[in-house]
Amino acid sequence: MTTGHGSRYRFGERLPCGAVVEDVLAQVADGHAARRNSHQAGCPHCQAALAEYDRLWAPVREVADVAVRPPESPLQAALRRIRGTVHNPTYGVLADDDGQTRIAARVVVVTAREAAQDVPGVRVALSRLHRPGGGSVGQENAVRVGMAGQSTAIVLTVAATYGTDLYELAERIRIAVDEQVRAVTGLEPVAITIDIDDVFAAHSDIALSD
Structure with missing residues (x-):
């Protein structure tokens, strides 16, 4: 975790995936x-x-809903904060009157992986951090995260114990990851997607790695 302030926004900036920020904001x-x-x-x-x-x-x-022309101050404040998220694509940002706390995407990756690994029925939950511009570090099975301000979206890939109710397992993983990420980081998981790509017999030996 580090503290600091954002840089000046430039028109045409993109999210790490390549989406144009202005298009997302317009949406x-x-x-x-x-x-x-x-x-x-x-x-x-x-x-x-x-x-x-x-x-x-x-x-x-809220101002627009009461049919009043939005005053400049709320509009400018919203735009300033939105622009600030663009310069921290691999960090979550928690701000208060004393400054900012930035939480690296890697922290969310590890927290989500560890939370999922503790759920009964999960055999493997590995992690990979996707970096802007391509490239990754880690295994094929992954925790992928998107970061924007205090919001984070998580895609978690796991292998399960054969015979487990996979739908119910995914729900338990989502709850565990949501609670742990909120408790550890203070960030808000706005979407948690669970991909179950393999199953293993209960008695099989699987080597876990970071």
Whole structure:
């Protein structure tokens, strides 16, 4: 975790996945934050950004709802905070009157992996950190996270014990990951996607690695 302040925003900036920030913000401003195109449906970066921008845009929306021209101060405050998230694509940011606390995506990756690993029925939960511009560190099975302000979207891949109710297992993993990420980091998991890509017999030996 580190503390600090964001840099100046430049028009045309993109999220780590390549999505244009202005396009995502326009989607939120038009009231369509809950909609997902084919890319956004599987992209934790877009999911986190949509949730965070929607949260930060709420004061502007509230003023607009009472048919009053939005004063400059709420609008500018929302834009400033949204722009600030662009410069921290691999960090979650918690801000208060004393400054900012930045939490690395790697912290969320490890926290989610450890929480999932403790759920009965999970045999393997490995992690991989996707970096802006491509490339990754870790194994094929992964925890992928998108970061935007205090919002994070998580995609977790696991292997399960054969015979386990996989739907119920996924729900238990989601609850465990949500609670642990909130408790450890203070960030808000806005989407937790569980991919179960293999099953193993209960008596089989599996070597776990970081």
